[in-house]
Amino acid sequence: NAGVTQTPKFQVLKTGQSMTLQCAQDMNHEYMSWYRQDPGMGLRLIHYSVGAGITDQGEVPNGYNVSRSTTEDFPLRLLSAAPSQTSVYFCASQSIGELFFGEGSRLTVL
Amino acid sequence: GENVEQHPSTLSVQEGDSAVIKCTYSDSASNYFPWYKQELGKRPQLIIDIRSNVGEKKDQRIAVTLNKTAKHFSLHITETQPEDSAVYFCALEDFGGFKTIFGAGTRLFVKA
Numbered sequence: 001n002a003g004v005t006q007t008p009k010f011q012v013l014k015t016g017q018s019m020t021l022q023c024a025q026d027m028n029h030e031y032m033s034w035y036r037q038d039p040g041m042g043l044r045l046i047h048y049s050v051g052a053g054i055t056d057q058g059e060v061p062n063g064y065n066v067s068r069s070t071t072e073d074f075p076l077r078l079l080s081a082a083p084s085q086t087s088v089y090f091c092a093s094q095s096i097g098e099l100f101f102g103e104g105s106r107l108t109v110l
Numbered sequence: 111g112e113n114v115e116q117h118p119s120t121l122s123v124q125e126g127d128s129a130v131i132k133c134t135y136s137d138s139a140s141n142y143f144p145w146y147k148q149e150l151g152k153r154p155q156l157i158i159d160i161r162s163n164v165g166e167k168k169d170q171r172i173a174v175t176l177n178k179t180a181k182h183f184s185l186h187i188t189e190t191q192p193e194d195s196a197v198y199f200c201a202l203e204d205f206g207g208f209k210t211i212f213g214a215g216t217r218l219f220v221k222a
Contacts, residue, residue, distance in 0.1 A: 031208070040119070042199055042214040043154065050208055058209060090153065097142045097203055099210055101153040 002026055006091050006102035013081045013109045021076040021105050023091030031094035032074040033058070034066065036087040037104075043090065049074055081109045112137040116200050116213030123190050124221050131198055131216045134182040139205035143176060143183045146199045146212075154199060158185070190220045 007022045025032065033048035035058075045058030049068040063085060065077040078085060086109045092099040116133045123129050133143075144159035160167045160174045160183065167174050171190075176183040187194055200213040 033210070035212075040214060042116075043201075043212040045209055045211065048208060056208070059211070094210070097144060097159060097207075097210075098156045099144075099146075099154070101155070103153055 004091055004093055004100050004102040006089075006105050008105060009103065010106050011108070013078075013107065015082060015109060017081050018077070018079050019081065019107075020078075021089055021091070021107070023074045023076065023102060024072050025074075025091075025093040025100070026072065027093055027095065027100065028071060029093035029095050029100075030071065032068070033092050033094070033099070034064070034074070034076045035090045035092065036060065036085075037090060038087050046076065046089075078107075081107075083109045085109050112140065112202065112204055112209070112211045114200060114202055114211055114213040116216060118216060119214065120217045120219075122219040122221065125190060125192060127190055129185075129187045129190055129194070129218055129220075131185045131200065131218075132182060133184070133200035133213050134180075135202055136181065137202075137204065138178070138181065140202040141205070142203040142207075143174070144201050144203075144210070145172075145174060145185050146201065148197045148199065148215075150196070157198075187218075190218075192220050192222050194218060195220045 030051045034046040035043040047066040049055045089105045091102040141162040146154040148154040173186045
């Protein structure tokens with residue numbers, strides 16, 4: 001099993017551009033989530049989903065959209081990138097409490 | 111919303127010494143408290159967890175204690191080794207079980 005797969009690993013955007021971070025898991029987990037990691041601030045929850053068709057906001061949802069059309073996929077969309085969204089993004093799926101993270105996507109917004 | 115405070119932010123110990131990281135929280139309804147380790151450039155990975163019906167849990171050199179009355183939980187690493195050097199995050203799962211909230215992290219340095 002590949003676990004949780006994120007793409008791309010690195011991305012540079014200009015302010016105002018849009019992009020989608022892809023996340024896929026092959027463990028048949030119902031729960032998936034997106035976090036951003038910034039120095040000194042830990043991992044902050046952006047959005048999460050408890051199953052296909054169900055999403056909800058986390059701690060820092062502004063500027064991000066998500067959808068969950070299948071159990072496997074949970075993409076994160078930035079509609080109009082801002083420098084404040086420069087960060088490392090982690091997707092995770094969850095089973096009985098434990099989070100399984102992808103390798104992360106490093107996004108730089110200029 | 112739920113808040114988790116983690117201390118210290120940086121911890122430096124000599125190889126063989128013990129390290130203790132403490133977290134406090136505000137939501138008394140939380141029942142699940144995991145700890146994650148993140149090595150440089152890698153993804154966070156679960157190292158130990160504890161549920162609210164248990165006061166202490168141990169796995170080889172690491173242990174976690176939970177005091178629900180005082181709303182704090184701690185990670186204890188004994189006989190530290192250089193490979194223990196990493197960032198450690200405490201976390202908790204909210205009462206509904208849908209959100210895992212993290213502390214800000216502790217960067218542990220183990221000096222050989």
